[in-house]
Amino acid sequence: MAKRMDNELNASSMADIAFLLLVFFLVTTTMNPDTGITVKLPPWSEDDAEEVKLNKRNVFAVLVNANNDLLVRGEPEEVSSLRERAKEFISNPTGRADLAEAPNKAIISLKNDRGTKYETYLMVYNELKAAYRELWDTECQRLYGVPYSDELTTEKKKAVRSKFPFILSEAEPSAYGEEEK
Amino acid sequence: MSKFKKKTDKGLPAVSTASLPDIVFMLLFFFMVATKMRDSSIMVKNVVPEATELVKLEHKNLVNTIYIGKPLPQYTAVYGTAPQVQLGDKFANTDEIPFFIEKFKAKIPEPQRPMIFTSLKVDGxxxxxxxxxxxxxxxxxxxLKLNYSAKRKQ
Structure with missing residues (x-):
């Protein structure tokens, strides 16, 4: 009769192997997901865009030049006060004749030079987005009693956003102040 | 005679390590699932700006990254100091971007392609x-779906 073998696997090295793999994955892992400001680019078309006549009062023109200075509707402005100004322009609470007729008619026009620093550009973009987010917040608070967040249902978000649609038009940058190649 | 006999001094019993592999494996699987390998080393100076209106990009496999910045010191001899575009693991001209995008798209199943984000990691x-x-x-x-990569402002 065959000798009965003691067929138990020695698993004591399993822990060592698993530790080895664990350390490898610990080291290679990058946990933080990519965060950033998302934008949707307009589709490309070869032919020149047709000119659209806009009522001047509905356009919030922001110009960032190569010296990283800000020009809002023809006057110099600081980045820190841009958000408040944009909010006032969009919502126009006092019904002024030189601000947007209605929030959904407001158009932000952003133009920069090729020499503008990316950091400044993104800061301005961030402020404009923040202005809209704050308006959505107030509107959402008024309608549903909760601040605007991604957890809301799509209909609610759409309802809030359609009141204050974020329309931003970016012009081709002017070739001023480009770095030497 | 007492029921609770004083134990004869045998020293501490050894802690059983039999469950150690299970615990380690659990951690291992967690990290295996959570890991995304960085598929290219960054060759440009890349300190992204800070912002407040951030959105998290959820699906890592649908994110295509383009780096822009000044070449790191070890590359300046060949590539100069002017800002460069890095696609994958090499410097490239901007006209190579369409091909780079197509190459990335080919790896993604058809129905998910409209959800692809391009993340621009641009130095400030x-x-x-x-x-x-x-x-x-x-x-x-x-x-057309674009993400300007940024850090949360402290």
Missing amino acids: EVTMGIVSDVKTELRKSGQ
């Missing part, structure tokens, strides 16, 4: 000229 010091060129190329290749 870079001027907008090169960024605009990249944006134009992205528009030409039909990749």
Whole structure:
């Protein structure tokens, strides 16, 4: 009769192997997901865009030049006060004749030079987005009693956003102040 | 005679390590699932700006990253000091972007392709000229979903 073998696997090295793999994955892992400001680019078309006549009062023109200075509707402005100004322009609470007729008619026009620093550009973009987010917040608070967040249902978000649609038009940058190649 | 006999001194019993592999394996699987390998080393100076209106990009496999910045010191001899675009693991011209986008798209199953995001990791010091060129190329290749990578402002 065959000798009965003691067929138990020695698993004591399993822990060592698993530790080895664990350390490898610990080291290679990058946990933080990519965060950033998302934008949707307009589709490309070869032919020149047709000119659209806009009522001047509905356009919030922001110009960032190569010296990283800000020009809002023809006057110099600081980045820190841009958000408040944009909010006032969009919502126009006092019904002024030189601000947007209605929030959904407001158009932000952003133009920069090729020499503008990316950091400044993104800061301005961030402020404009923040202005809209704050308006959505107030509107959402008024309608549903909760601040605007991604957890809301799509209909609610759409309802809030359609009141204050974020329309931003970016012009081709002017070739001023480009770095030497 | 007492029921609770004083134990004869045998010293501490050894802690059983039999469950150690299970615990380690659990951690191992967690990290295996959570890991995404960085598929290219960054060759440009890349300190992204800070912002407040951030959105998290959820699906890592649907994110296509383009780096823009000044070449790191070890590459300046060959590539100069002007800001460069890095696609994958090499420096590239902006006109190579459409091909880069197509190559990435080919790896993604058809129904998920409209959800692809291109993440621009641009150094804060870079001027907008090169960024605009990249944006134009992205528009030409039909990749309209864009993310300006940024850190949360402290």
